[in-house]
Each structure stands twice: as structure tokens, then as C-alpha cells.
Amino acid sequence: xxxxxxxxxxxxxxxxxxxxxxxxxxxxxxxxxxxxxxxxxxxxxxxxxxxxxxxxxxxxxxxxxxxxxxxxxxxxxxxxxxxxxxxxxxxxxxxxxxxxxxxxxxxxxxxxxxxxxxxxxxxxxxxxxxxxxxxxxxxxxxxxxxxxxxxxxxxxxxxxxxxxxxxxxxxxxxxxxxxxxxxxxxxxxxxxxxxxxxxxxxxxxxxxxxxxxxxxxxxxxxxxxxxxxxxxxxxxxxxxxxxxxxxxxxxxxxxxxxxxxxxxxxxxxxxxxxxxxxxxxxxxxxxxxxxxxxxxxxxxxxxxxxx
Numbered sequence: 001x002x003x004x005x006x007x008x009x010x011x012x013x014x015x016x017x018x019x020x021x022x023x024x025x026x027x028x029x030x031x032x033x034x035x036x037x038x039x040x041x042x043x044x045x046x047x048x049x050x051x052x053x054x055x056x057x058x059x060x061x062x063x064x065x066x067x068x069x070x071x072x073x074x075x076x077x078x079x080x081x082x083x084x085x086x087x088x089x090x091x092x093x094x095x096x097x098x099x100x101x102x103x104x105x106x107x108x109x110x111x112x113x114x115x116x117x118x119x120x121x122x123x124x125x126x127x128x129x130x131x132x133x134x135x136x137x138x139x140x141x142x143x144x145x146x147x148x149x150x151x152x153x154x155x156x157x158x159x160x161x162x163x164x165x166x167x168x169x170x171x172x173x174x175x176x177x178x179x180x181x182x183x184x185x186x187x188x189x190x191x192x193x194x195x196x197x198x199x200x201x202x203x204x205x206x207x208x209x210x211x212x213x214x215x216x217x218x219x220x221x222x223x224x225x226x227x228x229x230x231x232x233x234x235x236x237x238x239x240x241x242x243x244x245x246x247x248x249x250x251x252x253x254x255x256x257x258x259x260x261x262x263x264x265x266x267x268x269x270x271x272x273x274x275x276x277x278x279x280x281x282x283x284x285x286x287x288x289x290x291x292x293x294x295x296x297x298x299x300x301x302x303x304x305x306x307x
Contacts, residue, residue, distance in 0.1 A: 010191060011143075012033040013195075020202075030064070033094060071097060073098065078098075085107070095117065124154075134166065142192070151170055155186060169189065173194045176297075193275050198284045232270050233271050
């Protein structure tokens with residue numbers, strides 16, 4: 001796999017990541033990704049894959065993208081989405097909300113890698129036993145469907161039994177945080193919230209403006225919207241008629257009702273705890289350049305401290 005300029009996987013974000021974001025991320029020197037439910041049909045997914053693979057058909061960029069598959073049994077396109085991922089030889093297939101087992105043999109058949117999103121140690125052990133190439137440790141503070149474990153504890157325990165790629169996520173929005181993740185033993189970081197307010201994001205302008213205006217105190221964790229714990233923007237919950245300080249019980253989980261789930265995410269906006277680092281709308285190229293500068297400054301600082 002081509003080594004990126006920075007060890008970042010632009011996280012697959014529901015309703016926000018599309019071909020433009022994936023292509024811009026890869027061309028800026030990181031790994032771009034998107035979740036397949038962002039397309040309404042298998043035909044539309046194929047068109048997205050044609051667009052991405054055509055734009056990135058160079059030795060430098062061909063391996064710099066990933067596709068995110070929902071593996072939950074209730075998701076009706078689970079098999080067809082996997083078939084398309086294989087047909088277009090996705091370099092990385094990221095599995096979420098279900099076992100990665102069914103994807104591994106198919107993706108390995110052409111040399112692709114399978115990374116599994118995990119939020120607990122038990123899930124990490126099961127995915128490792130299944131034969132995944134990498135584990136994405138979704139920790140406390142992550143945007144969208146979030147974890148609850150400290151990255152310090154999670155990554156240390158996982159490294160005791162897993163030698164593959166580790167991707168760390170959870171409030172990672174700066175170059176200093178990328179460096180810190182590497183020091184802890186991560187190979188890559190997931191970064192989603194940092195790209196919501198970019199020009200290439202599919203987020204609506206009011207969503208981008210809310211992200212720019214928000215900080216850590218504006219993040220509310222709740223399973224009332226989708227049935228799975230996620231981090232939401234307080235003002236967005238209020239706009240939708242919720243009381244952020246008194247959220248209702250958990251909603252039902254049913255990925256077969258894709259239109260309903262999409263409406264929830266379209267009307268109520270998510271962000272991670274690193275949202276306060278975002279102060280303006282920029283292009284992905286500008287964001288990556290700023291992150292690279294922060295990252296290099298952090299590396300140089302600590303190298304100087306160790307002399």
C-alpha cells in the first residue's frame with residue numbers, strides 16, 4: 001500500500017463522505033473513505049466506484065481509498081455492496097456494525113485489506129480471530145456512532161494480542177493528536193469531524209456553520225436517535241425538538257429502514273469532541289496542509305526534548 005503523507009484515514013461519515021471527499025483526500029496525501037449507505041442504490045454505488053477508481057488511477061493514488069460496509073444482518077445491501085467492493089478492488093474494506101468474517105476471504109482474494117471498527121475488547125478479539133488486517137479502535141469522543149473506552153487503555157490491551165494495523169479514533173482533530181496516537185502505538189488515525197466543514201463535504205451549509213461555531217461543551221452523547229450511542233451537536237438536537245439534557249430512551253436499531261435512518265442523520269447533526277479545533281470552512285488540501293504543519297512541529301518539538 002502507498003504510504004500517505006500523514007497517517008490519516010478520512011473517516012467514512014454517513015451522508016457526508018462522497019466521491020469528491022474521497023478523491024480530494026487521496027490527492028492531498030491521506031486515505032479517503034465513504035460508507036456505502038451514502039448511495040441510494042447499488043447502481044449509484046457502482047457509479048461512485050467508477051468515479052473514484054477513474055480519478056485515482058495512478059500509481060501514487062490507486063491504493064489511497066477505502067470503502068465502509070455495514071455488516072449488520074438487517075442491512076439489505078450487505079452482499080451486493082461487498083460484491084461491488086470486490087469488483088472494483090477496494091484497497092481497504094472497513095466493516096462496521098457486524099462481523100467482518102464474511103468479507104475477509106473475498107477481499108483477500110485480490111490482495112485487499114479488511115479493517116474492522118470495534119468499540120470493545122471482546123469485539124476486537126473476535127475480529128482479530130476472524131483474520132482481519134487491521135482494527136479501528138473507536139474510542140470515547142468519536143463523532144457519529146462512538147465508543148466509550150479510553151484510547152490509552154484500549155490500544156495497550158489490543159496490542160497485547162494483535163500485531164496488525166491499528167487505527168485510533170476519538171476526538172483526533174490536530175497534528176499533535178496524530179503524533180500522540182503514533183506514540184501510543186497506532187499506525188493510522190481516523191479523522192472525521194475535522195472534515196465535516198470542508199468544501200468537499202456533502203454537509204449542508206448550516207451544518208458546516210454549526211460545526212465551526214461549536215466546541216466541546218456542545219457535544220451530547222445519546223442513543224435516542226438511532227439506537228446506537230452517537231455524539232450529536234446540542235443545537236441540532238434542540239432544532240429537532242429534543243431536550244439535550246433529558247434525552248428519551250434508546251431508539252430501535254433497524255438498518256433495513258435506510259430511509260428512516262437517513263432522515264434522522266440528515267435532520268440531526270453529529271460531531272466528535274474534537275469539534276472545537278475547527279474554526280473555518282476550508283478545502284481538504286488546506287486542512288491536510290495545516291495538519292501536516294502541526295504534526296511536524298510536534299515531532300520536531302519532542303525530538304528536541306529528547307536530545
